[in-house]
Amino acid sequence: MIRxxxxxxxxxxxxxFPEWASGIEGSRYAETIVRDMLVFAxxxxxxxxxxxxxGMPSLGHAAFFGSGAYAAAIAxxxxxxxxxxxxxxxxxxxxxxxxxxxxxxxxxxxxxFFLMLxxxxxxxxxAVAFQWNDVTGGSNGFSGVRRPTxxxxxxSAPDTYYRTVxxxxxxxxxxxxxxxxxxxxxxxxxxxxxxxxxxxxGYDTARIKLSVFVLAGxxxxxxxxxxxWSFRFVATxxxxxxxxxxxxxxxLIGGAGSILGPIIGAAAVLYIDRVxxxxxxxxxxxxxxxxxxxxxxxxxxxxxxxxAAAVRVRR
Amino acid sequence: MSPDLIVQQALNGISFGxxxxxxxxxxxxxFGMMDVVNLAHGAFYMLGAYVTLQVxxxxxxxxxxxxxxxxxxxxxxxxxxxTLLRRLRGRHLDQVLLTIGVGLVIVDLIGLFWGREIxxxxxPPGLDRSIDIAGNAYPTYRLFVIVFAVALAAILxxxxxxxAVGALIRAGVDDAEMLSALGVDTDRLFAVTFAxxxxxxxxxxxxxxxxxxxxxGMDVDALIYSLIVVVVGGLGTLGGAAVGAWLVGPxxxxxxxxxxxxxLALIFAIMAVVLLARPSGLFGRARIGR
Amino acid sequence: xxxxxxxxxxxRREFGGIHALDGVTLAVRGGExxxxxxxxxxxxxxxxxxxxxxxxxxxxxxxxxxxxxxGMSAPRRARHGLARMYQKSELFDGLxxxxxxxxxxxxxxxxxxxxxAGTAAERAEADRLLERVGLAGQGLRRARALSHGERxxxxxxxxxxxxxxxxxxxxxxxxxxxxxTQLITSLVAELDRSLTILIVEHDMDVVFRLADRIAVLHEGxxxxxxxxxQIRGDHVVNDVYLxxxxxx
Numbered sequence: 001m002i003r004x005x006x007x008x009x010x011x012x013x014x015x016x017f018p019e020w021a022s023g024i025e026g027s028r029y030a031e032t033i034v035r036d037m038l039v040f041a042x043x044x045x046x047x048x049x050x051x052x053x054x055g056m057p058s059l060g061h062a063a064f065f066g067s068g069a070y071a072a073a074i075a076x077x078x079x080x081x082x083x084x085x086x087x088x089x090x091x092x093x094x095x096x097x098x099x100x101x102x103x104x105x106x107x108x109x110x111x112x113f114f115l116m117l118x119x120x121x122x123x124x125x126x127a128v129a130f131q132w133n134d135v136t137g138g139s140n141g142f143s144g145v146r147r148p149t150x151x152x153x154x155x156s157a158p159d160t161y162y163r164t165v166x167x168x169x170x171x172x173x174x175x176x177x178x179x180x181x182x183x184x185x186x187x188x189x190x191x192x193x194x195x196x197x198x199x200x201x202g203y204d205t206a207r208i209k210l211s212v213f214v215l216a217g218x219x220x221x222x223x224x225x226x227x228x229w230s231f232r233f234v235a236t237x238x239x240x241x242x243x244x245x246x247x248x249x250x251x252l253i254g255g256a257g258s259i260l261g262p263i264i265g266a267a268a269v270l271y272i273d274r275v276x277x278x279x280x281x282x283x284x285x286x287x288x289x290x291x292x293x294x295x296x297x298x299x300x301x302x303x304x305x306x307x308a309a310a311v312r313v314r315r
Numbered sequence: 316m317s318p319d320l321i322v323q324q325a326l327n328g329i330s331f332g333x334x335x336x337x338x339x340x341x342x343x344x345x346f347g348m349m350d351v352v353n354l355a356h357g358a359f360y361m362l363g364a365y366v367t368l369q370v371x372x373x374x375x376x377x378x379x380x381x382x383x384x385x386x387x388x389x390x391x392x393x394x395x396x397x398t399l400l401r402r403l404r405g406r407h408l409d410q411v412l413l414t415i416g417v418g419l420v421i422v423d424l425i426g427l428f429w430g431r432e433i434x435x436x437x438x439p440p441g442l443d444r445s446i447d448i449a450g451n452a453y454p455t456y457r458l459f460v461i462v463f464a465v466a467l468a469a470i471l472x473x474x475x476x477x478x479a480v481g482a483l484i485r486a487g488v489d490d491a492e493m494l495s496a497l498g499v500d501t502d503r504l505f506a507v508t509f510a511x512x513x514x515x516x517x518x519x520x521x522x523x524x525x526x527x528x529x530x531x532g533m534d535v536d537a538l539i540y541s542l543i544v545v546v547v548g549g550l551g552t553l554g555g556a557a558v559g560a561w562l563v564g565p566x567x568x569x570x571x572x573x574x575x576x577x578x579l580a581l582i583f584a585i586m587a588v589v590l591l592a593r594p595s596g597l598f599g600r601a602r603i604g605r
Numbered sequence: 606x607x608x609x610x611x612x613x614x615x616x617r618r619e620f621g622g623i624h625a626l627d628g629v630t631l632a633v634r635g636g637e638x639x640x641x642x643x644x645x646x647x648x649x650x651x652x653x654x655x656x657x658x659x660x661x662x663x664x665x666x667x668x669x670x671x672x673x674x675x676g677m678s679a680p681r682r683a684r685h686g687l688a689r690m691y692q693k694s695e696l697f698d699g700l701x702x703x704x705x706x707x708x709x710x711x712x713x714x715x716x717x718x719x720x721x722a723g724t725a726a727e728r729a730e731a732d733r734l735l736e737r738v739g740l741a742g743q744g745l746r747r748a749r750a751l752s753h754g755e756r757x758x759x760x761x762x763x764x765x766x767x768x769x770x771x772x773x774x775x776x777x778x779x780x781x782x783x784x785x786t787q788l789i790t791s792l793v794a795e796l797d798r799s800l801t802i803l804i805v806e807h808d809m810d811v812v813f814r815l816a817d818r819i820a821v822l823h824e825g826x827x828x829x830x831x832x833x834x835q836i837r838g839d840h841v842v843n844d845v846y847l848x849x850x851x852x853x
Binding site for chain 1: 350352399402403407408409411412413415416417418419420422423424426427535538539542543546575576577579580583584586587590591
Binding site: 183189190194196199208211 | 659683684688719
């Protein structure tokens, strides 16, 4: 109950950020950073459904982030409407279809082979985005993406759009939290902990894995759409290996299998990528080193470290 | 397609395949021995190319790089394996993740040290002309690449089959646990294997440097191609790397000529199909661990 | 009255030239306790793997309650009332004992439910099952923190949770102390006769205490099949197996 209250309070604070931060210098910039952190938090949460909850390490998640971004961008220009629902549904549908196709082919593999399959398929998607100039803009990317309207209300102003992102983020967090506590979430944990035993108990694990793969893809597409609207641009890098790796780094550093973990991880990676990179030229090195340190010494991420510390304090 | 074009593209394909073989051999070796997919392989390759750039700048000569780069990369591999990878012995997925981090660091440091602009290297003097093949002028450097790869394959095969070190490596690829039980220092063997794998990647970088441009994204391209080759040809064996390289090389070359729009997607599709049908590749060792 | 609940006919399974199962034909009657014994490498675990559907046979059929399940996947067979206790416990190590059991208990209702897991009713049912296998009060302990014997108890609980019709016990007392062995053996002995049980075991005391019938497997074939008394007196069996074990 305390956690739920804290979460609601945090969401409210985020939502009201433009108000209480308006006097502070650099708040406009900060708002952009927070906005992008929230978008990537959605991405990381979606990937964590796979990595942390279902135990399916994917290096191809950018395929869904990117296809969602492209679909949202292209939909508004093709259908001639900026209505939020249209672009968002387009993003989710396209990514879900792609995830179903890739999932059907990949989910029977596990561990490193699953990793390589998802990588291969995502690179195919990247290749398509890169070369399908007419539709995606090819290597130049898709520019001029229009921010959505909601039932006529224009969401493009910075503060308004920021609040839209906060609401989307809050909804995704609520969804992930709900899944985690549900029978479905526990079944995912079962698949992660011991797929063989799950099958011996009568669970159709291949179908469960496919379902979470598509769900994660759909949520990644939501993040992709948000990203397209945020930057008003979709780049091929949004579908590339770097974006997939980035997601993995976020989940691992923050702490897989939790709600706070991917959020913290996204914030940390984004801080390094945006804020640190403008101050020093070696931000990617920092990111790499941090990642290595976590893989070696803090595999459960920041959340894991916090939990271990809490246990020690209690003693 | 005219016969001239076919010959030319065939040579291009074989030449590209030659480069892919040198590149993928190291990746295949590391996986075969240690069950680790070294995702820093592209970064090693890239470093090899940039070291070549440095050698050319400092000495004005290309040829020393053929020694300097592999040795430098080998030393790097020798330093990395015991300090980082060994701590994660048995945790294959985590080792793969670790190599991702290593790759990130290397690529960024390259950019810091040599800058992020696209650079080109001149062809080494002596190989910078073309000779007449089937009525067309064909660059001698590409022929050199083919010859070099074949020679390297021969040397590697000899070492692999006829020397004590090669025997150890063959045994290790087969069953490292057993080797350890027999008293072989597998720690040192793994370190050496990783170093050799890194060195081969660096060597590929040297060879590729005059033929391709040096740019920030080259590590990803190299990694993807070497993964495809290794998956198709067979994880863990030199022969597999050769088969894969000389399948993917020509396929990619002809694909780009015949249907440029989807050539890349086609290559990935081939990889995915092979992975699905035969997870250890066409000629690989079936060692599918977690 | 005693129809064959489980039947295998000419079951074969090959692994690259090795005939792990070389024509096994066996019928198990309803309520029977059949022990499958044999030296290491005789094919016992492969037999179980083919029965549960984790490995397909190279030839032959598996019939469960009159239904040909040879081509059926492992999950489907489990849903048709087949349960298994593995030789090496297959538990959800990172989850609490209670959650382990809960996953087994609710398996029948399917995983695609968004209702909250872990209700009070569910917890009570899980605790009852834990108590039944001798793990009363251990519900909150993580599976990996349990002792070897406790893990086997939990493994048995998972096998029993779905009220199976046919229970396969693969070396249930493997690696256990005499006291733990006693506990598990008593638990199995008390199981209702509506349940048909196949047991693979090396511990002959357990076998002779629990089994109505014994089938002896050797090099992938059934070389003897009869009551414990018959098997004890069988010369072939003594040569091949019992003699070596008992040290006659």
